Amino acid sequence: MTTLLKGGTIITGAGQRRADLLLDGEKIAWMGRGSQTADQVVDVSGCFLFPGFIDAHTHFDLDVANTTTADDFYTGTRAALRGGTTTVIDFACPNKGESLHHGLDLWHQKADGRAFCDYGFHMTIDDWNESIRAELPDMFAKGISSFKMYLTYPAMMIGDRDIYWALKELKRLGGIAGFHCENAGVIDGRVAERKAAGELSPASHPRTRPPYLEAEAVSRLLRIAQAADAPVVIVHLTNREALLEVDHARKRGQTVYVETCPQYLLLDESVYFNADYSAAARYVCAPPLRDKAEQEYLWKGLRRGAIQTVSTDHCSFTLAQKDMGREDFTKIPGGLPGVETRGELMYSYGVARRKISAAQMCRVLSENPARLYGLYPRKGVLRPGSDADIVVYDPGASHVIRAEDCVTNVDYNPYEGFVTAGGIRQVWLRGRLSVEDGKVLAEAPAGKYMARGKNSL
Numbered sequence: 448m449t450t451l452l453k454g455g456t457i458i459t460g461a462g463q464r465r466a467d468l469l470l471d472g473e474k475i476a477w478m479g480r481g482s483q484t485a486d487q488v489v490d491v492s493g494c495f496l497f498p499g500f501i502d503a504h505t506h507f508d509l510d511v512a513n514t515t516t517a518d519d520f521y522t523g524t525r526a527a528l529r530g531g532t533t534t535v536i537d538f539a540c541p542n543k544g545e546s547l548h549h550g551l552d553l554w555h556q557k558a559d560g561r562a563f564c565d566y567g568f569h570m571t572i573d574d575w576n577e578s579i580r581a582e583l584p585d586m587f588a589k590g591i592s593s594f595k596m597y598l599t600y601p602a603m604m605i606g607d608r609d610i611y612w613a614l615k616e617l618k619r620l621g622g623i624a625g626f627h628c629e630n631a632g633v634i635d636g637r638v639a640e641r642k643a644a645g646e647l648s649p650a651s652h653p654r655t656r657p658p659y660l661e662a663e664a665v666s667r668l669l670r671i672a673q674a675a676d677a678p679v680v681i682v683h684l685t686n687r688e689a690l691l692e693v694d695h696a697r698k699r700g701q702t703v704y705v706e707t708c709p710q711y712l713l714l715d716e717s718v719y720f721n722a723d724y725s726a727a728a729r730y731v732c733a734p735p736l737r738d739k740a741e742q743e744y745l746w747k748g749l750r751r752g753a754i755q756t757v758s759t760d761h762c763s764f765t766l767a768q769k770d771m772g773r774e775d776f777t778k779i780p781g782g783l784p785g786v787e788t789r790g791e792l793m794y795s796y797g798v799a800r801r802k803i804s805a806a807q808m809c810r811v812l813s814e815n816p817a818r819l820y821g822l823y824p825r826k827g828v829l830r831p832g833s834d835a836d837i838v839v840y841d842p843g844a845s846h847v848i849r850a851e852d853c854v855t856n857v858d859y860n861p862y863e864g865f866v867t868a869g870g871i872r873q874v875w876l877r878g879r880l881s882v883e884d885g886k887v888l889a890e891a892p893a894g895k896y897m898a899r900g901k902n903s904l
Contacts, residue, residue, distance in 0.1 A: 450489060451469050451470075471878070478830060500534075502534070517765050524564045524892070534826055535562075535566050548585070563894055565836075565896075567590065569593045575609035594623070594624040597627045614679070624680065629733065641776075658688055661685060672703075687744040690705070713742070766857075794808060825897075839874070840871055
C-alpha cells in the first residue's frame with residue numbers, strides 16, 4: 448500500500464518547506480513536489496508535518512513509593528500515540544542487588560506486545576560492582592546504549608566514586624548516561640526540619656528541594672564527568688542556576704546535553720500552596736515546579752540551543768494514589784502525567800507564541816532525541832528511507848485540554864483548561880494511520896522494540 452500525503456508543509460530541524468510525502472509500507476519513499484501516483488491520496492493542505500515525536504523519558508508500570516504508576520505500557524503508549532509520540536524510551540529499573548539482565552528482561556515482559564507506539568529502554572544503574580560492569584557490553588549488544596544514575600533517592604543512588612568509575616566504563620564502550628541531580632543529604636535534612644515543625648502539607652515539598660540544591664548537584668556531577676572525561680545528560684533540568692553550571696562546563700570543553708519538561712516551562716510552584724490538599728498534591732514531582740520567573744530562562748535555553756530535548760518524565764498516579772501523602776508530604780507519589788499533551792503544548796505555548804520556531808520544536812521533540820539516543824535517521828526526520836512516523840498538525844484545530852478527553856489512565860490533567868493553538872489531526876506510525884482527530888484508530892498494540900546504536904548528536 449502506498450499513500451501520498453499531499454499539500455502539507457514539512458518541518459525539519461533546519462526549517463520548513465512545502466512538499467508531498469509518499470509512504471510505501473513502513474517507510475518514506477519520496478519527498479518533493481510534482482506528480483506522484485499512490486494507492487491513496489490524503490489531503491493535508493494547511494497542515495504542518497513533523498517527524499513522529501520521541502519521548503525519551505517515561506516511567507510506565509514502575510513500582511515506586513509503595514504503589515505502581517497508573518499507566519502501564521498499554522495505556523501509556525496509547526496516550527503517547529494520541530499525542531503524536533511515536534517512540535518512547537522508558538527506564539528499565541532493576542533494584543539494588545539485581546542484575547542489569549534481570550531489569551531488561553522484566554521491562555521486556557512489561558512492554559513486549561503491549562505497546563501502541565515504538566519503544567526502547569534506558570538502563571538504570573543503581574549499583575556498581577564488577578558484576579554490573581561485566582554486564583555492560585551485553586546491554587549494548589541488546590540495543591541499550593544509554594543509562595541513568597541518581598544523585599538522590601537512597602534506593603537508587605550510588606556514590607561519587609562509583610559514578611566516576613561507571614562514567615569511565617560507559618565512555619570506553621561508547622555509551623552515555625543521564626542523571627537526576629539533586630543534593631540528597633541536604634534535602635533529607637530539610638525534610639527532617641519540616642517534619643519536626645509539623646509542616647506536613649504539599650507546601651513543604653518545594654521548600655525542601657530548592658533550585659540551588661539542584662544546581663549544586665549539577666555542578667558536582669559535571670566535575671565528576673570532567674574527571675572521567677565523559678559526556679553526560681542532565682535530565683529534567685528546571686532552573687537558571689542549574690543551566691549556568693552547564694554553561695560553565697561547556698566553556699571548559701565538556702560535552703553536556705540537557706533535557707527539560709513541559710511542566711517546568713508552563714507550570715509554577717504556586718500550585719503547591721493551594722489549601723485544597725488534592726489540588727496541591729497532584730503536582731508533586733521531583734525536582735519540584737519552580738518559581739514562574741524560571742520559565743523564561745528555560746525558553747531562552749531552548750532558543751539558544753542550550754537545552755537539547757524536551758521530554759515529559761511521564762510518571763502518572765491517580766488522585767487516590769496521590770492521597771497517600773495526606774498526612775505526610777514525603778509519602779505523596781512523585782510524578783505527573785504528560786505524554787499525551789507534550790506536542791500540542793510545545794506548539795501552542797512555544798511556536799505559536801514565538802518563543803521557539805517550528806524547526807526548534809522539531810529538533811527538541813524529534814531530531815535531537817533520535818540523534819542523542821541512537822535512533823537517527825530511522826527516527827526523528829522525514830526523508831526517504833526513514834520510518835513513516837508523521838504528526839500532521841492542524842494550526843486551525845484549537846481546543847481546550849480536559850482530562851475527560853484524554854486516554855491517559857489518570858483522573859486529572861495538570862494542564863486542565865489550557866487552550867491549544869491548533870491540534871494534532873493525524874498520527875502515522877510506520878506508515879499506518881493510527882490517530883485521527885483525537886481518536887486512536889489502532890485497535891491493538893503494534894509498537895516495536897527499537898534496538899539503539901550510539902549517540903550521533
